[in-house]
Amino acid sequence: MAVYTHVSAEALAAFLLRFDVGELVSVKGIAEGVENSNYFVETTAARFVLTLYEKRVAAGDLPFFLDLLDHVAARGVAAPPAVADREGRVIHELEGRPACLIRFLPGVSVSHPTPAQARAAGAALGGLHRALADFAGARPNDLGLDAWAPLLARCGDALDGIEPGLHAELGRALAAVTAAWPQGGDRGVIHADLFPDNVLMLGDRVTGLIDFYFACTDLRLYDLAVTHTAWCFDAHGERFDTGVGDALLAGYAESYGLTDDDRAALPVLARGACIRFALTRGWDWLNTPADALVTRKDPLAYVRRLHHYERENLF
Ligand SMILES: Nc1ncnc2c1ncn2[C@@H]1O[C@H](COP(=O)(O)OP(=O)(O)OP(=O)(O)O)[C@@H](O)[C@H]1O
Numbered sequence: 001m002a003v004y005t006h007v008s009a010e011a012l013a014a015f016l017l018r019f020d021v022g023e024l025v026s027v028k029g030i031a032e033g034v035e036n037s038n039y040f041v042e043t044t045a046a047r048f049v050l051t052l053y054e055k056r057v058a059a060g061d062l063p064f065f066l067d068l069l070d071h072v073a074a075r076g077v078a079a080p081p082a083v084a085d086r087e088g089r090v091i092h093e094l095e096g097r098p099a100c101l102i103r104f105l106p107g108v109s110v111s112h113p114t115p116a117q118a119r120a121a122g123a124a125l126g127g128l129h130r131a132l133a134d135f136a137g138a139r140p141n142d143l144g145l146d147a148w149a150p151l152l153a154r155c156g157d158a159l160d161g162i163e164p165g166l167h168a169e170l171g172r173a174l175a176a177v178t179a180a181w182p183q184g185g186d187r188g189v190i191h192a193d194l195f196p197d198n199v200l201m202l203g204d205r206v207t208g209l210i211d212f213y214f215a216c217t218d219l220r221l222y223d224l225a226v227t228h229t230a231w232c233f234d235a236h237g238e239r240f241d242t243g244v245g246d247a248l249l250a251g252y253a254e255s256y257g258l259t260d261d262d263r264a265a266l267p268v269l270a271r272g273a274c275i276r277f278a279l280t281r282g283w284d285w286l287n288t289p290a291d292a293l294v295t296r297k298d299p300l301a302y303v304r305r306l307h308h309y310e311r312e313n314l315f
């Protein structure tokens with residue numbers, strides 16, 4: 001579930017009066033997502049998503065995220081900008097939380113992407129990178145390479161309760177990745193979490209890129225590596241789909257370009273991405289009660305992906 005903060009109908013109707021968006025017709029909590037509270041809101045004029053930012057999104061980062069959405073939406077990326085109220089404000093407070101009214105985008109997230117859908121997603125990521133090339137904002141990646149060793153230490157030996165030897169295994173993998181990490185390379189603002197659940201599609205067409213709340217400044221190709229880890233395996237990380245992987249890269253190459261040097265950098269970046277998600281999932285696994293309403297994501301599904309990238313070059 002992802003409705004942590006309840007918004008009463010009265011509070012919502014009063015909130016909407018600040019905007020030029022007609023009157024409230026219906027509201028419904030959105031079950032998907034784990035970070036924020038989200039509601040579908042329908043008014044007499046249009047449909048919106050109301051997001052109340054919970055503890056993982058720092059209020060101080062909101063201007064960066066909202067500027068980013070505006071910037072890329074203005075350049076034709078299907079990303080949902082926040083709606084300004086009559087006084088031009090986009091960040092509000094509702095039920096004690098920072099809140100934004102976001103434009104609704106059509107489409108659904110696919111669970112088992114086909115090559116055609118992966119190609120479209122790769123092209124959309126390339127389009128996003130083109131649109132971000134002249135974006136002036138910056139935000140450090142607090143879940144980037146430098147954060148992984150401290151996070152591994154914070155998880156500690158408790159990781160071995162998930163799978164015996166996991167702490168040492170991730171330590172070894174991290175040492176190898178750190179030693180091989182690219183020294184240079186094109187940096188910029190990236191999405192950093194473009195999983196299939198953050199891409200809305202109708203058929204083979206991308207209709208929306210959402211959930212930019214991990215966006216940060218890092219190596220541009222790390223974004224493609226993250227996307228590759230998220231799109232090209234079954235949910236357990238057991239089976240790599242070559243057709244989907246090739247299509248994702250082809251879509252990106254058509255849209256942004258992909259040199260031989262880029263391809264050569266991707267394997268280590270993908271191993272790093274696997275460590276990132278194994279660690280954040282591991283941390284959540286160890287710190288979320290098993291009976292919590294939020295579904296915990298399996299860290300081992302990312303350890304299995306890591307093994308694939310360690311065994312062979314998938315690029
Ligand atoms: N602009 C939008 N238009 C249409 N649907 C949206 C929009 N934004 C979010 N959604 C819907 O709300 C769901 C949750 O949104 P989102 O992924 O941003 O939540 P979150 O709690 O921040 O996420 P996560 O757990 O993925 O980090 C999405 O899966 C999608 O169904």
Ligand SMILES: N[C@@H](CCO)C(=O)O
Nearest residue numbers: 193195277280281297
């Ligand atoms: N997309 C991430 C959650 C947000 O970082 C995961 O699947 O682990």
